[in-house]
Amino acid sequence: MSPVSEENASTRFSNRESDAADMRAIQEFLDEAMITEVLNVVKSGKEATVYRCRAHPSLGVPYAAAKCYHSAFHRSFQRGAIYEEGRVIGNGQVERAIKGRTEFGREAQLALWVDHEFEVLSTLHYAGADVPEPFACTDTAILMELLGDDSAAADQLQFAPVSPADADDLLDRILWNIELFMRENVVHADLSAFNILYVEEKLTIIDFPQAVDPRTNPSAPKLLERDLRNVLSYFARHNVGLDEDPATMARKLWGLWKYGEL
Ligand SMILES: Nc1ncnc2c1ncn2[C@@H]1O[C@H](COP(=O)(O)OP(=O)(O)OP(=O)(O)O)[C@@H](O)[C@H]1O
Ligand SMILES: [Mg+2]
Incomplete structure (x- = not known):
């Protein structure tokens, strides 16, 4: 098992700028009764933070992973146009906002990346591939099956x-x-x-x-x-x-x- 940060998630929330955004996404999962508690941070990077959460009994699994994307995500050099070639955005207004790099455009682009990951996970999980089961997504976060055991993430x-x-x-x-x-x-x-x-x-x-x-x-x-x-x-x-x-x-x-x- 990897060493998992023992930091209390609520302490982290007060320390980092992106934590407020993470917390808003996590609150949606709490409000939707998909999770009951945030246990700890599995991994925190510039682009995303993954939280280990206690799942609501309705999910049928003991734990869930909340992957919360940060606004730095789409600015990463890795997320170059190469990955976006051929993707259909399907809404001219959103496409123009993205191209114009407005604040709304940046938020929309991040939501497209998140939605894309959720859709791909759903397709592959349904097909029987070895990927985590996705449960839900917001504009900035995905809730999915957590791989690991009672003490830590895999x-x-x-x-x-x-x-x-x-x-x-x-x-x-x-x-x-x-x-x-x-x-x-x-x-x-x-x-x-x-x-x-x-x-x-x-x-x-x-x-x-x-x-x-x-x-x-x-x-x-x-x-x-x-x-x-x-x-x-x-x-x-x-x-x-x-x-x-x-x-x-x-x-x-x-x-x-x-x-x-x-
Ligand atoms: N479903 C999961 N169950 C257990 N651990 C997970 C899960 N999803 C992600 N993690 C942990 O969080 C880390 C980061 O997740 P992921 O690779 O999806 O994001 P990333 O954008 O590559 O983040 P980074 O650049 O910080 O690695 C993983 O390497 C893994 O340790
Ligand atoms: Mg990774």
Whole structure:
């Protein structure tokens, strides 16, 4: 288990500018009776803070993760136009506000990223992929299944103790997920051992706001190859390799997807 911040969430709220926005989002989940309490911060970054919450009994799980995005999110260099190519906004007024970089436009753009992550998680969860079950979203936050146990959230695969015996199966399972994502017209586009959680020999893939649609995004083949490269380089460090290089694998997978053979 990763060391989880023991800071009390209410103390944190008073300390950081973005905490007020996080609290507003969390209040919505409390008001909707989806959670009953915020327990602690799992991870706090410039772009998002993830809180471990006690779930309301109606959710049918003991804990939930509230991922609260900050306004810095869409300014990140990573969230470049490359991920937004081909996305349909569908409302001329919102599109103009986004292009004009008005305050409303910035808020709308953040809400689009959040909504996109929620939609992708919903599609993939429904398809049976190893992703957290999404429960709800607001303009700035997503509530989803928390991976972990009674004491802490799950480790990122990057920092998890993985036995050599398990590594082979894990790689197979990740490749199975990447194929399933493609079948659902999703390329993760930021896949690495940092965005895979690992608990009790089971993996869960997280963090989908930048996911792209291979039908509409011309950079999708390149992003698919980069995902495969990141995954394979993690496993190479565990002495698990494949005969094929990421470029060949990406090309083959793309071909199968393109001709409907996945
Ligand atoms: N459903 C979840 N269950 C348990 N832990 C989670 C969950 N979702 C996110 N986390 C934890 O929060 C971290 C950040 O979440 P995520 O990767 O979705 O956001 P991010 O934008 O990449 O944030 P950062 O850049 O700070 O890593 C994860 O690396 C993981 O440790
Ligand atoms: Mg991440």
